[in-house]
Amino acid sequence: RYVLVTGATGFIGAHVVDNLLAKGFSVRGSTRSAKKGEQMKAARPQYADKLDFVVVEDFTKTGVFDSFMEGIDAVIHVASPFFLDTTNNEQELILPAINGVKSILSASAKPGSKIQRIVMTSSFASVVDVSSTPAPGFVYTGANWNPLTYETAVDPASTSVIAYRGSKKFAELAAWDFIKTEKPQFDLVTLCPPMVFGPVAHPVADIASLNESNASLWLVADGADPLPGARVPAWIDARDLAEAHVQALIRPDAGAKRFIPASPEPFSYEYAADIMKEEFEWARDSVTANYKGGVKPQASYEVDGATVARELGVTYRSFQDSVIDLIKQVKETIA
Ligand code: NDP
Numbered sequence: 001r002y003v004l005v006t007g008a009t010g011f012i013g014a015h016v017v018d019n020l021l022a023k024g025f026s027v028r029g030s031t032r033s034a035k036k037g038e039q040m041k042a043a044r045p046q047y048a049d050k051l052d053f054v055v056v057e058d059f060t061k062t063g064v065f066d067s068f069m070e071g072i073d074a075v076i077h078v079a080s081p082f083f084l085d086t087t088n089n090e091q092e093l094i095l096p097a098i099n100g101v102k103s104i105l106s107a108s109a110k111p112g113s114k115i116q117r118i119v120m121t122s123s124f125a126s127v128v129d130v131s132s133t134p135a136p137g138f139v140y141t142g143a144n145w146n147p148l149t150y151e152t153a154v155d156p157a158s159t160s161v162i163a164y165r166g167s168k169k170f171a172e173l174a175a176w177d178f179i180k181t182e183k184p185q186f187d188l189v190t191l192c193p194p195m196v197f198g199p200v201a202h203p204v205a206d207i208a209s210l211n212e213s214n215a216s217l218w219l220v221a222d223g224a225d226p227l228p229g230a231r232v233p234a235w236i237d238a239r240d241l242a243e244a245h246v247q248a249l250i251r252p253d254a255g256a257k258r259f260i261p262a263s264p265e266p267f268s269y270e271y272a273a274d275i276m277k278e279e280f281e282w283a284r285d286s287v288t289a290n291y292k293g294g295v296k297p298q299a300s301y302e303v304d305g306a307t308v309a310r311e312l313g314v315t316y317r318s319f320q321d322s323v324i325d326l327i328k329q330v331k332e333t334i335a
Helices: 011-022 034-042 089-108 150-154 160-182 212-221 238-250 269-279 281-286 306-311 319-334
Strands: 002-006 026-031 051-055 074-077 117-121 187-191 195-197 235-237
Touching: 002 011, 011 026, 011 238, 026 034, 034 051, 074 089, 074 238, 089 117, 089 150, 089 160, 117 160, 117 238, 150 160, 160 187, 187 238, 195 212, 195 238, 195 319, 212 269, 212 319, 235 238, 235 319, 269 281, 269 319
Parallel strands: 002 026, 002 074, 026 051, 074 117, 117 187, 195 235
Antiparallel strands: none
């Protein structure tokens, strides 16, 4: 079986690639960077015959995937802009997210396509309503949608965080709309993870190139003061998220569902700081002392990660393992 993974040279995409390869799939990764594709291939010599990369530079053009679908049985669509240092939110975040979905879905629906399932990385950003304070004990599930309007998302006065939330919501909606209106031969599964942390499997040249979510954890290790504030209290390790993607691809019953892969353990950057100080001697000097330590994170709402554990058979790693594995790797090989 041959799976196309978009965003394959990114943080989550590379873990998805590794999970598929370990299960015996052949993988075609799409990337904007031929160099990163070559680096990933060179780092996996044992999979030389099972892994290839294609370069798709610009999502905003239509038909960019059409010539790369030959022989592909399934798609995991991970790619979408996730950075917050923008100059034009609509052009850099929202349109590429939506057009990327349209491009990959229409390429997958072309006559002759054998594709039966598409798994898409959406985000908890398309689920959470940051404008409301949920009642105590409230649990977000895959039935919830962020109420943000398109007008607010593209408003130049909106922050890049708001625009990013819109990019994920409207890209995911574009995917469900495609299924409804085009009735393609494949079905769709969307995954809406909250913050994703953990060691990297993709090429990271330097600290400045670390992906957005892990960069926040590294900031803590590097002495951020004040510590970053957690926008959501929920998270998942990238290795567990990769397993959720692949299980969502191979389990027939997952079809047409929207899942939230999320650890049951809430997180905070204060808790991350405690873990780093406890584990690494060097971090006792670098991590700021200017915070209240020893406090387990309290979440103002819950997130239904249990459905993924039950229906996709995913076991969640601890926040401690995720933080230690990333920070050790960054300190020893990147910083
Ligand atoms: P990365 O920045 O590491 O990966 C993003 C990937 O998307 C990269 O492979 C990148 O390609 C590709 N990409 C970005 N912009 C474009 C574009 N304009 N055209 C084509 N490709 C593009 O971040 P993550 O791995 O964390 O993010 C992957 C997905 O997971 C995204 O959909 C993101 O929204 C989602 N997500 C991430 C969370 C997190 O906390 N990390 C939380 C929830 C969802 P290239 O490698 O070629 O640069």
